[in-house]
Amino acid sequence: MTIEMIGITVLWIFLYGYLIVASIDFGAGFFSYYSLVTGKKHIIHGVIERYLSPVWEVTNVFLIFFMVGMVGFFPDTAYYLGTTLLVPGSIAIVLLAIRGSYYAFSTYGAKDNRFYMLLYGGSGLLIPAALSIVLTISEGGYIRERDGHVELLYGELFTSPYAWSVVILALVSILFISAAFLTYYANKAQDYPAMAVLREFAIGWSMPTILSSLLVFFAIQRHNPWHFNQMLGLSWMFVLSLLCFLAATYLIWRRKKLGLAFLLVMLQFGFAFFGYGASHLPYILYPYVSIHESITSPAMGIALIVAFIAGLMLLIPSLYLLMKLFLFDANYVQGKHSKH
Amino acid sequence: MLAYDPALYSRILTGVTLGFHIIFATIGVGIPVMIAIAEFLGIKRKDPYYTLLARRWTRGFVITVAVGVVTGTSIGLQLNLLWPSFMQIAGQAIALPLFMETFAFFFEAIFLGIYLYTWDRFKNPWIHFSLSIPVVIGSTASAFFITIVNAFMNAPQGFKILGNTITEIDPLVAMFNPATPTKTAHVIASAYMTSAFVLAAIAAAALLAGKRHIYYHKALKLTMICGLVFSLSTAVIGDLSGKYLAKYQPEKLAAAEWHFETTDNAPLIFGGILDENNEIRYGLKLPYALSILATGSPNGVVKGLNEVPPDLRPPLIVHYFFDIMVAIGSLTILLAVVYLLLNRKSRRAPGRELPRWLLRCIVWSGPLSIIAIECGWLYAELGRQPWILRGYMRTVQGATTSAHVDWMLILFSLLYMVLGFSVVKILRGMFRSNTPEQEIEQRGIEGGRIG
Numbered sequence: 001m002t003i004e005m006i007g008i009t010v011l012w013i014f015l016y017g018y019l020i021v022a023s024i025d026f027g028a029g030f031f032s033y034y035s036l037v038t039g040k041k042h043i044i045h046g047v048i049e050r051y052l053s054p055v056w057e058v059t060n061v062f063l064i065f066f067m068v069g070m071v072g073f074f075p076d077t078a079y080y081l082g083t084t085l086l087v088p089g090s091i092a093i094v095l096l097a098i099r100g101s102y103y104a105f106s107t108y109g110a111k112d113n114r115f116y117m118l119l120y121g122g123s124g125l126l127i128p129a130a131l132s133i134v135l136t137i138s139e140g141g142y143i144r145e146r147d148g149h150v151e152l153l154y155g156e157l158f159t160s161p162y163a164w165s166v167v168i169l170a171l172v173s174i175l176f177i178s179a180a181f182l183t184y185y186a187n188k189a190q191d192y193p194a195m196a197v198l199r200e201f202a203i204g205w206s207m208p209t210i211l212s213s214l215l216v217f218f219a220i221q222r223h224n225p226w227h228f229n230q231m232l233g234l235s236w237m238f239v240l241s242l243l244c245f246l247a248a249t250y251l252i253w254r255r256k257k258l259g260l261a262f263l264l265v266m267l268q269f270g271f272a273f274f275g276y277g278a279s280h281l282p283y284i285l286y287p288y289v290s291i292h293e294s295i296t297s298p299a300m301g302i303a304l305i306v307a308f309i310a311g312l313m314l315l316i317p318s319l320y321l322l323m324k325l326f327l328f329d330a331n332y333v334q335g336k337h338s339k340h
Numbered sequence: 341m342l343a344y345d346p347a348l349y350s351r352i353l354t355g356v357t358l359g360f361h362i363i364f365a366t367i368g369v370g371i372p373v374m375i376a377i378a379e380f381l382g383i384k385r386k387d388p389y390y391t392l393l394a395r396r397w398t399r400g401f402v403i404t405v406a407v408g409v410v411t412g413t414s415i416g417l418q419l420n421l422l423w424p425s426f427m428q429i430a431g432q433a434i435a436l437p438l439f440m441e442t443f444a445f446f447f448e449a450i451f452l453g454i455y456l457y458t459w460d461r462f463k464n465p466w467i468h469f470s471l472s473i474p475v476v477i478g479s480t481a482s483a484f485f486i487t488i489v490n491a492f493m494n495a496p497q498g499f500k501i502l503g504n505t506i507t508e509i510d511p512l513v514a515m516f517n518p519a520t521p522t523k524t525a526h527v528i529a530s531a532y533m534t535s536a537f538v539l540a541a542i543a544a545a546a547l548l549a550g551k552r553h554i555y556y557h558k559a560l561k562l563t564m565i566c567g568l569v570f571s572l573s574t575a576v577i578g579d580l581s582g583k584y585l586a587k588y589q590p591e592k593l594a595a596a597e598w599h600f601e602t603t604d605n606a607p608l609i610f611g612g613i614l615d616e617n618n619e620i621r622y623g624l625k626l627p628y629a630l631s632i633l634a635t636g637s638p639n640g641v642v643k644g645l646n647e648v649p650p651d652l653r654p655p656l657i658v659h660y661f662f663d664i665m666v667a668i669g670s671l672t673i674l675l676a677v678v679y680l681l682l683n684r685k686s687r688r689a690p691g692r693e694l695p696r697w698l699l700r701c702i703v704w705s706g707p708l709s710i711i712a713i714e715c716g717w718l719y720a721e722l723g724r725q726p727w728i729l730r731g732y733m734r735t736v737q738g739a740t741t742s743a744h745v746d747w748m749l750i751l752f753s754l755l756y757m758v759l760g761f762s763v764v765k766i767l768r769g770m771f772r773s774n775t776p777e778q779e780i781e782q783r784g785i786e787g788g789r790i791g
Contacts, residue, residue: 054456061445067420069435072435072439078420079427082740083424093414094751096410098410104402108399299511307436315447
C-alpha cells in the first residue's frame with residue numbers, strides 16, 4: 001500500500017471512531033436534557049452520567065487527531081478547506097467549546113443547573129450539522145477558485161438538497177446510535193426502567209435513520225453523478241449496511257442480545273461510512289484535491305506512520321483499561337462505586 | 341473600525357484565542373504535578389490532609405481542563421482556518437510533533453478519566469497514585485511537543501522550499517532545531533511555577549480570610565517550596581534562552597533590550613521610554629548585564645538592532661513585556677525565600693501567625709505569575725514578527741484571504757468572555773459550598789492520625 005493510502009485509511013478509521021463515540025456523546029447529552037424537561041430525568045440520567053463522565057475528554061481527541069493527521073498527510077486540504085470553512089468551521093468550534101465546557105460545568109460544578117444542561121444538550125445536536133458541512137463540501141460544486149482566491153458559495157450550499165439531506169442524516173443518526181448504545185449500557189447496569197425508555201428512543205429513531213440515508217442517496221445522484229456511479233460499484237457494502245440495520249432493529253425490538261445489536265449498528269454505519277469513503281477516492285475534495293497531492297517528503301511520511309504505530313501501542317492498552325474499568329466493570333456500571 | 345484586513349484580524353483572533361488558552365494550558369500542565377506530589381506525600385507520610393489537598397485540587401482541575409480542552413480544540417482548528425497558506429507549507433514539516441502532541445493529550449485524557457473515578461476503588465493507595473503518573477507524563481509531553489512546533493517557527497530547519505512546495509523534509513532535524521531545548525524547558529518550568537503560585541495564592545487567601553486550620557498551612561508550605569524550586573529553574577533556563585537568542589535570533593533580544601548599536605560591555609535596560617530618535621529616557625541601566633545575559637561574559641559583543649533591515653525588525657514594545665516577565669519572575673523567587681524564612685521563625689513561636697502583608701503578597705503572586713506567562717508569550721511571539729516562519733514566510737503571506745474574519749473575532753471574544761465568567765463562577769461555587777473543614781469532618785480525618 002502506498003503512503004497516501006495508509007494515511008487516508010488511518011484517518012478514515014479515526015473519523016469513524018469519532019463518528020461513533022461523538023454520536024453516543026452528543027445523543028446522550030440531548031436525551032439527558034430531554035428527560036429533564038419531560039420529568040424523566042431520575043430514570044435515565046444516572047446511567048448516562050456514569051457512562052459519559054470518564055470518556056468525554058477522549059471523544060474530543062478523536063476529532064483533533066483526524067484534523068492534525070489530515071494536514072500532516074494532505075497539506076493541500078488545509079489551503080482549500082481552511083479558506084472556505086472559516087465561518088462554518090468557527091461556528092462548529094464555538095459549539096464544541098460550549099458543549100465541552102458546559103458538560104464539565106454541569107457534571108462537576110453546578111449540578112442540576114437546567115440552563116447548563118440545555119447548553120450542552122442543545123449544542124450537541126447542532127455540532128453534527130455544522131461538521132457535516134465538511135462532507136458536503138468534499139463533494140465539490142460549492143467552492144469557486146478565482147484569481148488565486150478560494151471561496152465558499154453560500155447560496156449554492158444553503159439551497160442544495162444534498163447539503164440538507166446530509167444534515168438530516170447526521171442529526172438522526174446520532175440519536176439512533178446513541179439510543180442503541182445506551183439501551184445496551186442500561187441493560188448491562190440492570191437498570192430496566194432506563195432501558196425501557198432508551199429502547200423506545202432507539203426504535204423511534206430507527207425509521208428516520210434509514211429514510212434519511214435513502215434521501216442522501218437520491219441527493220448525491222443528482223449532485224455528483226460521478227460519485228454516485230462509484231458508489232454503485234461498491235453497492236454490496238451498502239446492502240450489508242442495510243442488513244445490519246435490520247438485524248439490529250430486530251434485536252432491540254425483541255430486547256435480545258443488546259450488545260450484539262449495538263455492534264450491528266456500528267457495522268451498519270461502518271459499512272456505509274467506508275463504502276462512502278472508498279467510493280470518494282482518489283478525491284478528498286472533489287475535484288481540487290486528491291490523495292496523490294499528499295506529503296512530498298517520504299521521510300516525513302514514514303516518520304508519521306512510525307509515530308502512529310508507536311502511539312497506537314500506547315493508546316490501545318490504555319483505552320482497553322478505560323473500558324475495562326468503566327464499561328465492563330459490573331460494579332461501576334451499576335453505580336456501586338463512590339466517586340471522587 | 342479599521343479597514344478590513346484579513347491578516348490583521350487573523351493575528352488578533354489567533355492572539356485572543358491563544359492568550360485565553362495559555363492560562364488554562366499552563367495550569368493544565370502544572371497542576372497534575374502538584375496533585376501527584378500532594379497525593380504522594382499523603383500516602384508516604386500517612387497524612388490525610390495532603391490526600392485531601394490532592395482531591396480538592398483535582399476537582400477544581402477538571403473544570404479548568406475542560407476549558408483548556410475546548411480552547412485547545414479552537415486553536416487547533418483555527419490554525420487551519422486562519423493560516424491556510426502557512427499550514428499548507430509548515431503543516432507537513434511539523435506534522436510529526438503535532439501528531440505526537442495529540443497522542444500525549446490522548447494519553448492524558450484517558451488516564452485523567454480513570455484517575456478521577458477511582459479514588460476509592462483500590463485497597464492499595466499506591467495504585468491510585470500510580471495513575472497520576474501517566475497524567476503528568478501526558479500533560480508535560482503535550483506541552484513539550486506543541487512547544488517544538490513553536491520552536492520550529494522561530495528556527496525553521498530541516499526542509500527545502502520551492503515556491504509553494506516544501507521538499508526534503510527531515511522530521512527529526514525540524515523537531516530538534518536550535519530553539520527547541522530552551523523553549524520547551526522554559527515553557528514547562530514556568531508552567532509548573534505558575535501552577536504552584538496559583539495554588540499557593542488560594543491557600544494564602546484562605547489564611548488571610550481568617551481560617552486557622554493546619555490544612556491551609558500545609559498547603560501553603562508545600563506550594564511555596566515547589567514554587568521556589570520551579571521559579572529558580574525557570575530563571576536559570578531563562579538565562580539560557582537569552583544566550584540562545586543572542587546566537588540565533590539576535591533581533592528579538594535586541595528589540596527586547598532596545599539595543600541599537602552592536603557593542604561589547606552592553607548594559608541591560610529596565611523600563612524607560614523611547615523618544616523619536618530612539619534615545620532611551622528614564623530607564624534603569626544595569627551595566628554589563630546584557631552582555632552577561634547574551635554571552636555569559638561582561639565584555640561579550642551583543643548584536644544591535646541597527647544591523648537588521650528596518651522592515652524586518654520586531655516591534656519595540658516587546659521591551660515592556662520582557663521587563664514585566666523578568667521582574668515578576670525575580671519577585672516570586674524573593675517572595676518564596678522570604679516566606680520560608682518567616683515560616684521557620686513563626687513555627688518556633690506559638691500561634692503560627694504569618695504576617696498579613698506576606699499573605700497578601702502570596703495572593704498576588706498567583707495572578708502575577710499568569711501575567712508573567714502572558715507577557716513572556718507576547719514577547720516570544722511579537723518578537724519574531726514580521727515572520728511567521730523566520731527567514732521563510734512573512735506573517736501576512738500565511739494569512740487567510742477569507743472575508744468575515746472580523747465577525748469571527750467578535751464571535752470568539754464573546755465566547756471566551758462567557759467561558760471565563762462561567763469558570764470563575766463555577767469554581768467559587770464549588771469550593772464555597774464544600775469547605776475543607778466540612779470535608780475533614782465528613783471524612784473523619786480530624787482526630788485521626790496526623791503526620
